[in-house]
Amino acid sequence: MAGLEDLYREIILDHYRAPRNRGELPVPPAHQVEGFNPLCGDEVVLYLDVADGVVTDVKIAGQGCSISQASTSMMSAAVKGKPVGEARTLIRAFKALMSIHESKIGGDDADAAQAAADDLAGVRLGDLEALQGVVKFPVRIKCATLAWNTLAQGLDEIEQGTD
Amino acid sequence: MSLDVARIRSDFPLLHQEQGGKRLVYLDSASSSQKPRSVMCAMDELMEHSYANVHRGVYAIAEQTTARFEAARTSVARFIGARESAELIFTRNATEAINLVAYSWGRTNLRAGDVVVLSEMEHHANIVPWHMLAAERGIELRWIPLTDDYRLDLTGLDALLAGAKLLAITAMSNVLGTVNDIPPLVAAARAAGAHVLVDASQAAPHLAIDVQAWDADFVAITAHKMLGPSGIGALWARRELLEAMPPFLGGGEMIRDVTKIGFTTNELPWKFEAGTPAITEAIGWGAAIDYLTAVGIDEIHAHETALTRYALDALAAEFGPRLSVYGPSTLEHRGGVLSFLFPEIHAHDVSQVLDEEAVCVRAGHHCAKPLMRVLGVPATSRASFYLYNDTDDVDALVHALGKAEQFFAL
Numbered sequence: 001m002a003g004l005e006d007l008y009r010e011i012i013l014d015h016y017r018a019p020r021n022r023g024e025l026p027v028p029p030a031h032q033v034e035g036f037n038p039l040c041g042d043e044v045v046l047y048l049d050v051a052d053g054v055v056t057d058v059k060i061a062g063q064g065c066s067i068s069q070a071s072t073s074m075m076s077a078a079v080k081g082k083p084v085g086e087a088r089t090l091i092r093a094f095k096a097l098m099s100i101h102e103s104k105i106g107g108d109d110a111d112a113a114q115a116a117a118d119d120l121a122g123v124r125l126g127d128l129e130a131l132q133g134v135v136k137f138p139v140r141i142k143c144a145t146l147a148w149n150t151l152a153q154g155l156d157e158i159e160q161g162t163d
Numbered sequence: 164m165s166l167d168v169a170r171i172r173s174d175f176p177l178l179h180q181e182q183g184g185k186r187l188v189y190l191d192s193a194s195s196s197q198k199p200r201s202v203m204c205a206m207d208e209l210m211e212h213s214y215a216n217v218h219r220g221v222y223a224i225a226e227q228t229t230a231r232f233e234a235a236r237t238s239v240a241r242f243i244g245a246r247e248s249a250e251l252i253f254t255r256n257a258t259e260a261i262n263l264v265a266y267s268w269g270r271t272n273l274r275a276g277d278v279v280v281l282s283e284m285e286h287h288a289n290i291v292p293w294h295m296l297a298a299e300r301g302i303e304l305r306w307i308p309l310t311d312d313y314r315l316d317l318t319g320l321d322a323l324l325a326g327a328k329l330l331a332i333t334a335m336s337n338v339l340g341t342v343n344d345i346p347p348l349v350a351a352a353r354a355a356g357a358h359v360l361v362d363a364s365q366a367a368p369h370l371a372i373d374v375q376a377w378d379a380d381f382v383a384i385t386a387h388k389m390l391g392p393s394g395i396g397a398l399w400a401r402r403e404l405l406e407a408m409p410p411f412l413g414g415g416e417m418i419r420d421v422t423k424i425g426f427t428t429n430e431l432p433w434k435f436e437a438g439t440p441a442i443t444e445a446i447g448w449g450a451a452i453d454y455l456t457a458v459g460i461d462e463i464h465a466h467e468t469a470l471t472r473y474a475l476d477a478l479a480a481e482f483g484p485r486l487s488v489y490g491p492s493t494l495e496h497r498g499g500v501l502s503f504l505f506p507e508i509h510a511h512d513v514s515q516v517l518d519e520e521a522v523c524v525r526a527g528h529h530c531a532k533p534l535m536r537v538l539g540v541p542a543t544s545r546a547s548f549y550l551y552n553d554t555d556d557v558d559a560l561v562h563a564l565g566k567a568e569q570f571f572a573l
Contacts, residue, residue: 004519004570013571040511040527041541063541065511066571143511 006133019073035150072147185521193547205450235449244373260383260398265292275301324355334366340500391451412437467499499548516567
């Protein structure tokens, strides 16, 4: 049975105790987007500053379990200063990291497994690798992906000009 | 403890397992209870020897099963103090029972501007159906607030009930463990001209209830929280009300006659039981009631009260103010449900550590989001006791909580 150390790597606890990029940005010009996990009440609020196709600044707020809040903090550090395209690649790569376990269980879904592997190929996840342990606790995957889904939604909204 | 818990536990096969080398400690009966072997055997025996549809066949096993099904109904009715079993409507669960009242009684008797009084400690099952009626026909909802001691604040009750048509209230909170004294609430409602619905989902498994002594109009209960199978519950309601209400679901069994032009309804209780009922489950529920009756519901209540006292003392001794514990401070007003929270650690994370220690508790909003807002927290962890829990279980909980606190020490 997977142990707690698989789920709560030291770096995750570090991000939970001392989250990076906590705060707000003036809206507008920044874009505010909120995500919510109704199952356990995790809440993520993102403030995104995107200029010339680059995520120039990101601030995070919200409350929730250590996995959701650590993932939000780690996400903010990973995408800050990156071009939007790279941020989207990171989103896909992270979700692939979370889903690889599922496609291995499924067995038949070779296409999904291959697509996930493709998404991960060549992407340097750095600190985010620490969240890999979450896949052994399927109930918590939604906690980890909340920040990333919220970021994707925010980027979509900025692109569509819906503030 | 007055109960022979060891002997009782031997009747519950599921509790004999280990998880990760640790004894499984089940502290989530408020969500759903475990089942004794006698309930499983009763259901198996029916399916092996007697099963047939009810009220439909004239052959021997059909008559046998029908008799057993109706005997189970009588058992449930007697268990809650009803005067006749025709007032006991089988439903899928307590949620469906409350929806039945909202649908059949509410739609006929409530108009725009009519008032339904709820409380801040209600479960969503006793909130959402009334929200749906509010959206559909503009009824107004009022809320009885809570005291600092997590009990109903009745100081403004008469004002809240002024002009109200219905008081819908829980007999015991599934989050706080608060036990509400029903008769005075009913008296106040009657004085205001209101009917009363009592959500007894949490209360009926743990303390003796008597719908006639309560003098309520509608009472909702469910089998799976009281050692019975999931998939069956009941609405008890006064005959006069049920006779005046239009049917809930339409189909077979609830009719007397059907033509191309229309239909007439069957007599009580079957008027409100459309389609094939949960036959096997009803027999299981009857067996569950036999088990509870044999142990003694008052003995169970005394056992849980003592266990709650033990748990409150143990948590206070171990954690003091570092752990917030919600619920009334006096045992006479509370049942064996404990919600708690480390201020700096999310309930979800605490439950993860507890799971590692094979301790099963619930974390989240417990289907009581308005209450969570009143408490000012997004979620709590909740431990709940039943007849198969003992002080070893509480010790395991305290030990596991200590591990959680250490693990997430800031």
